[in-house]
Amino acid sequence: MSSIYSKADNDIFISRINKLSPESKAQWGKMTVDQMLSHCQAPLDFTFGQTPMKTNFIMRIFGKMLKGKVFGSSEFKKNSPTAPTFIRTEKYDFEETKKGLIERITVFSELGKEAIKTTNHPFFGELTYDEWSQMHTMHLDHHLKQFGV
Numbered sequence: 001m002s003s004i005y006s007k008a009d010n011d012i013f014i015s016r017i018n019k020l021s022p023e024s025k026a027q028w029g030k031m032t033v034d035q036m037l038s039h040c041q042a043p044l045d046f047t048f049g050q051t052p053m054k055t056n057f058i059m060r061i062f063g064k065m066l067k068g069k070v071f072g073s074s075e076f077k078k079n080s081p082t083a084p085t086f087i088r089t090e091k092y093d094f095e096e097t098k099k100g101l102i103e104r105i106t107v108f109s110e111l112g113k114e115a116i117k118t119t120n121h122p123f124f125g126e127l128t129y130d131e132w133s134q135m136h137t138m139h140l141d142h143h144l145k146q147f148g149v
Contacts, residue, residue, distance in 0.1 A: 004136040007109040019149040022094040035088035037097035042086040044104040049117030063123035076142040
């Protein structure tokens with residue numbers, strides 16, 4: 001599996017992102033390409049400690065029950081649920097959101113595990129650095145596939 005900490009793996013993600021255009025259409029789901037680029041930044045910002053999130057006790061228990069299933073898979077299912085904080089419905093500048101996502105991915109290439117400022121996921125609970133890497137690479141891959149790249 002790819003690693004969010006690997007420059008070579010991130011260069012592949014960046015190459016795929018650079019294949020997108022403002023006209024790119026989703027193969028499933030409701031997001032536009034600019035919304036997807038913004039959406040993909042949100043979990044990275046959370047990991048960097050820039051977006052605080054809380055979840056209720058019941059969701060935390062549910063998350064712990066699903067953790068093994070999610071991390072035992074190599075990809076997210078189409079139309080998987082997302083945190084309300086990560087939902088994007090606005091219109092975003094394509095070039096700016098593309099640039100912002102690439103910048104965030106590059107942080108992982110430069111800082112590695114030191115980029116992660118919290119290991120406590122609001123849904124799954126405590127995650128290892130390898131689980132964070134798996135989560136981010138699966139998420140990026142999922143949405144890039146959603147837009148055909």
